[in-house]
Amino acid sequence: MDLTAVVTGAARGIGRSVVTRLREAGYRVVAVDISPSVAELAADGIVPLQADVSAAEAPQAAVDRAVEAFGRLDLLVNNAARFLRRPILDTTDADFDNLFAVNVRPAFRFARAALPHLTGTAGCIVNVASISGLVGIANQSVYAMTKGAIVQLTRQLAIEYAGRGVRVNAVAPGAVDTEFMAEARAADADPAASLAVTLGNHPIGRMSTADEVARAIAFLAAPESAGITGTILSVDGGYVAR
Template identity: 40%
Template sequence: MSDIQDLKVVITGGAAGIGAATAAEFLTQGARVAVLDLTESPDEGVASFVCDITDEGATRAAIAAAAEALDGIDAIVNNAGIGAQGTVEDGDLDLWRKVLDVNVVGMACVTRAALPYLRASDRAAVVNMSSIVALVGLVQRAAYAASKGAVLALTKAMAADHVGEGIRVNCVAPGTVGTEWVGRLLANAADPVAERAALEGRQPMGRLVAPEDVAKAVVFLASPASGSVTGTCLSVDGGTSGIQLPRPTPAT
């Protein structure tokens, strides 16, 4: 994809998981990448900045430093986020505030800081990270689902607000991705092997989504190859939200 060459990309939450896979994919295709995260990125190919995206002052400073390092910004990938388990009865309201602050308000904070640089680009794009939980009700994910549903709505609102400025805004909705976070959840299960088998068995494709699969979708939406795409949510979930397989025929 020659249109990726020298694309100047900032990825939040890019030090691990989906964010790290996305940074690696951009680098492979010739883009220039800066990463914002709570920890330094281990990838020597990126410009790394430690930043809490819920701190507006720190975020503006980190975005300005990233723009200086890259000589501008063409694309923002709002990937940083935190997970949460439970129903509306579980935990306290501080958990809800934290999840919404990181997953939604932090995304707005990053984007507003980057807008002056995006407006100066002739191939500006924003890609937000939503989730399958924005599209399909899953148990024990109330606060997380609320935040990712808000990301989906925010994506469409941002797309409408900035289409006249030549800034495209889209989101990706991954299914269950084989990241370190999911690995930790499985490790804490009573029977990790059985829990993994059950989780994979619930996926129409019979496996978890690979971080690299999500990364490729993000790269497409951030690149000029998707120049006529804005206000769209691209599901990368192995078919979980879109198809329903027939139940196995009972043995006779």
């Protein structure tokens, strides 16, 4: 029986690579993104859903779409998020509210909508956290807090559902070569210097690729990782090992 996944933030970057990897692994996918370009993913086994994950109705709509289109739900990948690199004295209450509204509350709501379907199917949730949720990095206070919340949501749900056969894990990427990072760098005073600092902080001397993160996510969803739950798997080229 073909397994089915809901992937948020699927139109580009890591989410898009996750859709590709999961299709290769035989999953059917509901691909959720706020960008209209998500429609380009429409294909055999892929149903795009243009939605803002922060909208109250989006999580249930995505789960319903999976069940309507494919009859079941086995995997949720909470990937959609926005980045904010800003000194705390310049960070407003609105920044705080907006980032938590996109990066944290949807992961909680999508999990709440998905878990009734995952129970009893060896279902999985894989959340996309960040090294920013594990270690301190200057000028990322609110973004890092949102990723710390994702780390802790992962552990909490892993324990709450361990007895019901649902595994909940997260990946914690370091810098990944996506538009997310390119856009952040472009906003820096000296993008070339910013890139040099980023590469210097990663012992492997490069950013990870979106596909490398997607492979880790696919592993955490696969039977090969059946003994793993509540883990935060760093995909960071050695960043947090320093």
